Amino acid sequence: xxxxxTAFSDKPTGVPSLSENTFLRYLxxxxxxxxxxxxxxxLLFGIPAWMAASGKTAGExxxxxxxxxLPWSFKIIVAPMMDRFTYLPMGRKRPWVLLGQLGLxxxxxxxxxxxxxxxxxxxFMISGFFVSFFGSFxxxxxxxxxxxxxPANEQARANGFMWGSKxxxxxxxxxxxSWLLNEYGFSASVISLSVCVGLIMLAPxxxxxRAGEKLLPWTTGATSPETEKMxxxxxxxxxxxxxxxxxxxxxxxxxLVAFASQxxxxxxATLLPVFTVTSLDWTNQEYSNFFATASLIGGLxxxxxxxxxxxxxxxxxxxxxxxxxxxxxxxxxVLLQQYWVEKWFVMTFMVLYKLLYVxxxxxxxxxxxxxxxKKISASQFTLFMTIGNLGRxxxxxxxxxxxxxxxxxYCFLFFAVMILAAIVVYQLINLKxxxxxxxxxxxx
Numbered sequence: 001x002x003x004x005x006t007a008f009s010d011k012p013t014g015v016p017s018l019s020e021n022t023f024l025r026y027l028x029x030x031x032x033x034x035x036x037x038x039x040x041x042x043l044l045f046g047i048p049a050w051m052a053a054s055g056k057t058a059g060e061x062x063x064x065x066x067x068x069x070l071p072w073s074f075k076i077i078v079a080p081m082m083d084r085f086t087y088l089p090m091g092r093k094r095p096w097v098l099l100g101q102l103g104l105x106x107x108x109x110x111x112x113x114x115x116x117x118x119x120x121x122x123x124f125m126i127s128g129f130f131v132s133f134f135g136s137f138x139x140x141x142x143x144x145x146x147x148x149x150x151p152a153n154e155q156a157r158a159n160g161f162m163w164g165s166k167x168x169x170x171x172x173x174x175x176x177x178s179w180l181l182n183e184y185g186f187s188a189s190v191i192s193l194s195v196c197v198g199l200i201m202l203a204p205x206x207x208x209x210r211a212g213e214k215l216l217p218w219t220t221g222a223t224s225p226e227t228e229k230m231x232x233x234x235x236x237x238x239x240x241x242x243x244x245x246x247x248x249x250x251x252x253x254x255x256l257v258a259f260a261s262q263x264x265x266x267x268x269a270t271l272l273p274v275f276t277v278t279s280l281d282w283t284n285q286e287y288s289n290f291f292a293t294a295s296l297i298g299g300l301x302x303x304x305x306x307x308x309x310x311x312x313x314x315x316x317x318x319x320x321x322x323x324x325x326x327x328x329x330x331x332x333x334v335l336l337q338q339y340w341v342e343k344w345f346v347m348t349f350m351v352l353y354k355l356l357y358v359x360x361x362x363x364x365x366x367x368x369x370x371x372x373x374k375k376i377s378a379s380q381f382t383l384f385m386t387i388g389n390l391g392r393x394x395x396x397x398x399x400x401x402x403x404x405x406x407x408x409x410y411c412f413l414f415f416a417v418m419i420l421a422a423i424v425v426y427q428l429i430n431l432k433x434x435x436x437x438x439x440x441x442x443x444x
Contacts, residue, residue, distance in 0.1 A: 017208040018149050019226075024207060025150060029158060030165040031203035032142045035101065037169020038193050039108070039135040041295075042177045043068040043128050044266075044396075045170070046288055049273035050181055053284035054118050058274050059400035065270045066396040067125040071133035072389035075140045079382035080238050082144055088223040088231065090216070091209035093145035093378075100138025101201040107131045108194035112187040136389075143385070144378035147369070149209060156310045159365045160302055167299030167358050171292040178288030241376040244441060246383060250434040254371050255387045257425040258364055262391030263398075264326075264418030265357060270396045271403070271411055272350070279408060280340060290347050298354030302362055309359065310366045316426055319363045323423045326356055330416040334409045364388070371434050373441055 018025050048061045087095045111127035114120060150158045173193055180189035206215070214221030245251060272291065276282040282290075309318055329352055339345040368384040395418075402411055 015207065017211045017213070018145075019210045022154065025154070026158065026161050028203050028207050029142065029146060029150075029162045031200050032097065032101075032138065033162040033166040034169035035104065035197050035200040036135055036139050036142070037166040037171075038173040038197055039104065039131045040166070041170035041173030041292075042190070042193060043132060044269055045273060045291060046174045046178045046181065046284075047128075048270060049178065049277055049284035049287045051118065052274050052277040056118065057400075058278075058403045060121065061274060062270055062396055062398075062400040064121070064125055064128060065266075065399075066393050068128040068132050069266065069389065069393045069396055071129060072136045072139075072386070072392065074133070074386075075136050075382045075389070076379070076386040078137060079140050079144070079379045080235070080242075082141060083238055083376075083379055084235060087217065088227050089214045089221055091145075091213050092148055092227050092231075093141045094204055094209050094213075096141035097138060097145060097204045098201070100134055100141050101197065101204065103134035104131065104138055105194050105197045105201070107134050108190055108197060112190040112194070114186075117186055139385075140378075140382050143381055145209065147372070147378050147381060155369050156362075156366045157308070159310075159362050159369070160305075160308070163358060163362050163365060164299045164301070164303030167295050167302060167354070171295030171299060174288050174295065175292035178285055178292075182285050238376065238379060241373065242379050242383070245373040245376060245380055245438070248371075248434065248437050250429055250431070250437070251371055251380075253425055253429045254368055255384055257422050257429070258368065258384055258388035259391040260418055260422045260425065261360065261364060262388040263395040264415045264422070265360075266392035266395035267398055267402075267418070268353065268395075268412075268415050270399045274399065274403070275408060275411075276346065280346065282343075286343075290343070291350055294347065294350035294354040297351050298358040301355050302358035310363050315363060315367050315370070315431065316429055319360065319367070320423055320426050322356055322360045322363065323419050323426065326353075326360075326419045327416045327423075329353060329356070330412050330419075334412050337409065367429070367431070370431055373438050 016024060018028055044065055048065055051061050051064065082093060082096050086092055107127070107130040111131055114124050114127050117124040117127075146155075146158060146162070173196070177189050177193055180192055208215060208221075210224040210226060212221055212224055213227075246255075273284070273287050276287045276290075277284055329349065333349050336345070368381055371384075372380045398414075399411075402414060406414070
C-alpha cells in the first residue's frame with residue numbers, strides 16, 4: 001500500500017497544519033460549523049415559515065421538519081465507519097469532511113430542481129432528507145476531527161466557537177435564503193446556498209490535519225505517526241469499547257439529558273414559525289428576519305462567552321441554572337400573552353431563548369466530551385449527539401398533534417416540562433465518578 005512505503009516528513013510545508021496552529025484550528029472548525037448551519041437555517045426554519053405562509057398545515061410542516069431532521073439520528077451508523085476506514089495519508093477524518101461538504105453542495109443543487117415543491121411534498125421531503133444526510137455526515141467527520149486535533153484545554157472554547165458559528169450560519173442562511181425565496185423563487189434561493197457551501201469547502205481543502213500529510217491524493221505526503229497509532233484495526237474493537245463506556249451510569253444519564261433537552265428545543269423551533277405566521281399574522285419574511293437576528297445574537301454570545309462560562313464554573317450547576325432560566329422564560333411568556341401582539345415582545349423572547357439555547361448546547365457538548373473515553377471518543381460522542389437528534393425528531397413530530405389538542409399557552413408550557421425533566425437528570429450526573437470509571441477502563 002502506498003501509505004506504508006512513502007516516507008513521512010514533518011518538515012514545514014507552507015501553511016501550518018491544524019495540529020500545529022491554534023488559530024487555524026479555530027478557523028477551520030468555525031468554517032465547517034458555519035456550513036452545518038446553512039442547511040439547518042433553511043430546512044428547519046426558513047422553509048417551515050414559507051410553508052406556513054403558503055397555507056400548509058401544522059401537521060405537514062411538522063412532518064417535513066421531522067424528515068429533514070431524521071438523518072441526524074443516523075450519525076451513529078457512519079461514525080464507526082469513519083473510525084474504521086479512511087485514507088490516512090490525507091488525515092484520519094479530513095477525507096470524510098471533504099466528502100460530506102461535496103455531498104452537501106450537490107444535494108442542495110438537486111433540491112433546487114424539485115418541481116413545484118409545495119404541491120410535491122413527498123419528493124420535497126426526500127430532497128430535504130438528503131441535504132440533511134450530508135449535513136449530518138459532515139458533522140460526524142468534523143466532530144471526529146475535533147476530538148483528534150483539539151487539545152483538552154481548548155475543548156470548551158472550541159465548542160463555543162463551533163456552536164456559535166453554526167448558529168451564525170443558521171441565522172445568515174435563514175435571512176438570506178428567505179429573502180431570495182420571496183424575491184427570486186425557491187430554486188434561486190437553494191442554489192445560492194449551495195454556492196456558499198462550496199466556498200466554505202476551501203478551508204478543509206487547503207488545511208492539513210497534521211504536518212507532512214497529503215492535501216489531495218495525487219500530491220506529496222504520507223501518513224503521520226500520530227494518525228497511525230490511532231488506527232482501529234477491527235470492528236470488534238470499536239463496538240466492544242463503545243459498549244463498555246456507554247454502559248456506564250453517567251454515560252446513560254448524559255444521553256438522557258441530551259434527548260429530553262432536544263425534544264424541547266426542536267419543539268419550540270418548529271412551533272415558532274407556525275405560531276408567528278398563523279396566529280400573529282406575521283409574514284414568513286418577518287419571522288425569518290426576527291429569528292435570524294435572535295440567532296445571530298445567540299451565536300455571537302456563544303462564541304464570545306458561552307465556552308468561557310462552561311470552562312470557568314461547575315458544568316452541572318451552570319446547566320441547571322440555564323434550565324431554570326428557560327422555564328422562567330416560558331412561563332413568563334405564557335403569563336404575559338396580552339403582549340403577544342407586540343413584535344418587540346416576541347422578539348425579546350426569541351433573543352433570550354436563542355442565547356440560552358446556544359449556551360445550553362455548548363454545555364451539553366462539553367459535558368458529553370468530558371464523558372468520552374479517548375480510545376473511542378469519536379463514536380461515543382456521535383452516539384450522544386445521535387440520541388439528542390432522536391429527541392429533535394420527536395420534538396418536531398409532536399408539534400402537529402399537540403397543537404391540534406392544546407392551546408398555544410399549553411404548547412409553550414410543554415417545552416417547560418421537558419426542560420424540567422432535564423433538570424432532574426442533571427442532578428444525577430457525577431462527572432468526577434465518570435472520570436474514575438474511564439481511568440478504570442484504561443487499566444483493563
